[in-house]
Amino acid sequence: ATANIGVVGLAAMGSNLARNLARHGNTVALFNRHYERTEKLIEDHGDDGNFVPAKTIEEFVASLTKPRTAIIMVKAGAPTDATIEALADAMDPGDIIVDGGNSYFKDTIRREKDIRARGLHFVGCGVSGGEEGALNGPSLMPGGTDESWKTLGPILKSIAAQAEGEPCVTHIGENGAGHFVKMVHNGIEYADMQLIAESYDIMRRGMGMTPDEIGDVFEAWNKTELNSYLIEITADLLHEKDKKTGKPLVDIIVDHAGMKGTGTWTVQTALELGTPVTVVAEGVFARGLSDQTELRAGAAEQNLSGPDGTIEFANDEERKAFINDIRQAMYASKIVAYAQGFNEINDGAKEYGWDIDLAAVARIWRGGCIIRAQFLNVVSDAFESGEANVSLLFASYFKDAIERCQGSWRRVVAKTMSCGIPAPVFATSLSYYDALRSKRLPACLIQSQRDFFGAHTYGRVDEPGTFHTLWAEPGRPEEKMSD
Numbered sequence: 001a002t003a004n005i006g007v008v009g010l011a012a013m014g015s016n017l018a019r020n021l022a023r024h025g026n027t028v029a030l031f032n033r034h035y036e037r038t039e040k041l042i043e044d045h046g047d048d049g050n051f052v053p054a055k056t057i058e059e060f061v062a063s064l065t066k067p068r069t070a071i072i073m074v075k076a077g078a079p080t081d082a083t084i085e086a087l088a089d090a091m092d093p094g095d096i097i098v099d100g101g102n103s104y105f106k107d108t109i110r111r112e113k114d115i116r117a118r119g120l121h122f123v124g125c126g127v128s129g130g131e132e133g134a135l136n137g138p139s140l141m142p143g144g145t146d147e148s149w150k151t152l153g154p155i156l157k158s159i160a161a162q163a164e165g166e167p168c169v170t171h172i173g174e175n176g177a178g179h180f181v182k183m184v185h186n187g188i189e190y191a192d193m194q195l196i197a198e199s200y201d202i203m204r205r206g207m208g209m210t211p212d213e214i215g216d217v218f219e220a221w222n223k224t225e226l227n228s229y230l231i232e233i234t235a236d237l238l239h240e241k242d243k244k245t246g247k248p249l250v251d252i253i254v255d256h257a258g259m260k261g262t263g264t265w266t267v268q269t270a271l272e273l274g275t276p277v278t279v280v281a282e283g284v285f286a287r288g289l290s291d292q293t294e295l296r297a298g299a300a301e302q303n304l305s306g307p308d309g310t311i312e313f314a315n316d317e318e319r320k321a322f323i324n325d326i327r328q329a330m331y332a333s334k335i336v337a338y339a340q341g342f343n344e345i346n347d348g349a350k351e352y353g354w355d356i357d358l359a360a361v362a363r364i365w366r367g368g369c370i371i372r373a374q375f376l377n378v379v380s381d382a383f384e385s386g387e388a389n390v391s392l393l394f395a396s397y398f399k400d401a402i403e404r405c406q407g408s409w410r411r412v413v414a415k416t417m418s419c420g421i422p423a424p425v426f427a428t429s430l431s432y433y434d435a436l437r438s439k440r441l442p443a444c445l446i447q448s449q450r451d452f453f454g455a456h457t458y459g460r461v462d463e464p465g466t467f468h469t470l471w472a473e474p475g476r477p478e479e480k481m482s483d
């Protein structure tokens with residue numbers, strides 16, 4: 001046996017990860033269900049380093065040095081379960097199985113428990129950065145035991161992206177913690193993408209700008225505090241022309257957004273935890289709405305009434321100022337999205353017994369992953385100092401930023417609503433902020449209604465205990481139900 005690491009599943013992500021491992025001095029065992037793909041990888045990229053191809057899973061396992069470490073890069077769900085089973089059968093106690101797919105964290109918790117009972121280690125590892133990241137440096141979010149991290153840590157550090165000289169990988173926590181954090185990463189990715197899409201929409205249909213002009217705006221924004229991978233690629237893609245028609249490519253792409261489920265899991269999990277992640281939820285629902293073909297066709301047929309989305313400006317100065325407002329609004333909404341996402345990680349950690357270092361999470365998201373951004377430097381500082389323990393919004397840097405952006409934020413939300421441009425993420429993030437600021441919420445009325453129709457009881461502001469009022473019988477005293 002000569003390989004210190006192996007990869008099972010050599011589709012785009014798997015082969016790029018294997019190549020990245022080989023390029024960093026690892027000897028990489030390879031296995032794929034169809035051997036031709038393994039051969040092709042060696043044929044095309046054998047120069048990247050040392051590979052040990054295997055025709056069977058047994059041969060693959062035999063080629064690994066102990067503790068044997070294998071990374072699975074196959075489809076989430078049943079194919080992952082089948083591969084884990086085959087590996088566990090062929091491996092020995094102490095060996096490490098790593099799932100690098102986008103698995104649901106509850107599956108990872110279940111699998112880790114099963115595999116641990118058999119004396120092996122199971123590590124659910126979030127891998128972000130797409131195909132390019134897998135090859136040139138992803139951001140990695142491994143869960144699993146401390147013991148597995150001892151073997152796996154140095155290998156993962158060797159291939160991770162670097163941010164300010166640090167590898168973008170940290171041991172997130174036990175069992176499903178890594179996949180949980182990757183799930184929230186993807187939820188935030190949905191929010192970031194929807195924010196960018198809404199900003200584009202305001203400029204495109206509200207202000208009548210061309211994709212090229214909007215691309216220039218994003219290019220300029222990428223030099224500000226919004227500097228990030230998603231803003232950068234948006235600037236590039238808006239300048240892209242269709243080969244067939246010569247038109248901006250974005251204009252001829254069907255406006256239905258797909259999704260593979262991680263955003264939905266983020267929201268479902270948040271609902272279970274009771275964490276408001278309204279910004280992610282709107283990001284997910286906006287994609288869902290875009291794909292409601294029948295509903296949208298019906299609405300067009302019905303010619304539903306409302307303003308046509310045009311924003312009027314008195315002069316060029318006003319237009320320019322409004323573009324600046326969109327930028328500031330985006331920054332404020334982005335802060336809320338991250339605040340909500342980190343709250344979900346905190347609540348998940350409490351629920352599932354993980355000790356997650358939020359500053360470290362922010363640090364490993366600075367490079368390699370899809371949501372990588374300049375701004376994550378200050379996010380990690382805010383957690384490091386403890387200022388963001390309860391909410392990122394409480395850290396002085398972000399408090400000041402929101403104070404600065406707030407006027408713009410409100411103008412953008414007001415304008416889009418009055419002109420008829422949907423901006424669900426801009427709007428919901430502002431509502432969340434205002435709800436947090438509210439000394440008193442109308443939840444008192446909800447509690448009254450619940451007590452009225454269902455005797456669900458309520459608490460009083462001036463006395464501890466649980467109370468119930470016989471609402472329909474005026475004059476009857478309220479009853480104290482318990483202390």
Ligand code: 6PG
Nearest residue numbers: 128129130186259260261262370
């Ligand atoms: C990443 C991405 C990656 C992938 C998502 C896209 O971090 O590298 O998040 O995991 O692009 O699966 O998700 P949707 O298909 O749901 O948009």
